[in-house]
Amino acid sequence: MSNTYQYILVHTDGPIAHIQLNRPKVLNALNRQMVSEILHALESFDQDNDIRVILLSGVGRAFAAGADIDEMAEVHSTDLELLNQFTDWDRIAWIKKPIIGVVHGFALGGAFELALCCDLLWAADDAEFGFPEVNLGIMPGAGGTQRLTKLVGKTKAMEWLFTGARITAKEASQFGIVNKLISKEVLFEEAIKFAHALAKQPPIAIRYIKEAVLKAIDLSLYEGMQYERKNFSLLFSTEDQKEGMKAFIEKREPDFKGR
Template structure:
């Protein structure tokens, strides 16, 4: 049984809801383990096609659990290797959507950035305040933000530790959509159900190809893209999609 999250399935969408409301969903190690474990379960579940990660109305996640870290030393951190758990998120093959209300700060911002798409409330706030605690982001924040903003803007935001509005995050390509706070979950679920109707194998192949573009050369990325393009022709969904197009009817994709 999970202690810090709740999870359920809505048709083909698996939902993970962060559930530490008294501390604005601050992330401790056990909570991260539960999130990652549930992501892996949904990734293996053939009835789930899309995953949604959401917080509460007050906060997606307002950072890491400082009480858990205050007595750490370099050696205890090295032995615990807490960020190895975070690395598993990049191995999830299915789309992950973040529904962000309120604060997404520190580890909460990093968790949102690990998701493929981010839908945020118009009053949501993002940022990395770690510098004000004498530390820095450690779960990929410097890397994700630099890839999104470029070196100079990333340095400014992370050095100052200031909070970024949803509109600034949207203008800089960090989040995908801004909606009224009362519509965040509704809009995220609408998009998730829309994606769930797409051919799952194509969705999987596209995700792999797009992320390869971030880290590999153009030549290597194009090679992988072509391999994945060819692989889609091994699926029944490819035959169904093209047949449906020829017959001028909506396709029905099965994920095989």
């Protein structure tokens, strides 16, 4: 995919797609066009059969410092209702391929919401997260109150959202917000290495696992189990299932084709 975007950079590395937030002069502050560009790139890579994993990161000193306040300062509530800007955020949740967020510096406000949209999060050991919206007289609107609460529970989410306090990388790891803490010097190198390992996994199984896990967040245990069993059964119609089990019996590495 050629880079035809104004606020993001995109490139591919074999089966890995990279999307980088690219407004470094304003610490990658998220405006509506940038979010639209992120969604377009995600959906394009999701439909590209050569891509198996998507990496999302930021250029410069931070992942992103938050939403673009200049864009929002004079907006009226009825304007926001008509803009319906959060439909783009809803569609990010529809991406079927695994998204790995790679966070260095700050991920605040809308940037933290974007990070929480990722399936896995790798963070520099000095990264900071947080929802400072309350200090502006507002609150998260792109899923922050919901995703954070589902991850860490009501009481801790209330504390962080009420105070706007910064969440250290260590705290984020302790509360299950991030998967890995890595020295910032090797953060991207290690994330890319992991992405290439993940890209060798069977793509259809990865997709069905992602679907089932996301259902587990919202459904009852019984409903989630039914969804899991449906996906389990469907995988037995794939060539990858036959290859995986044949390779196991023959004591060799499988070669998954995503079929």
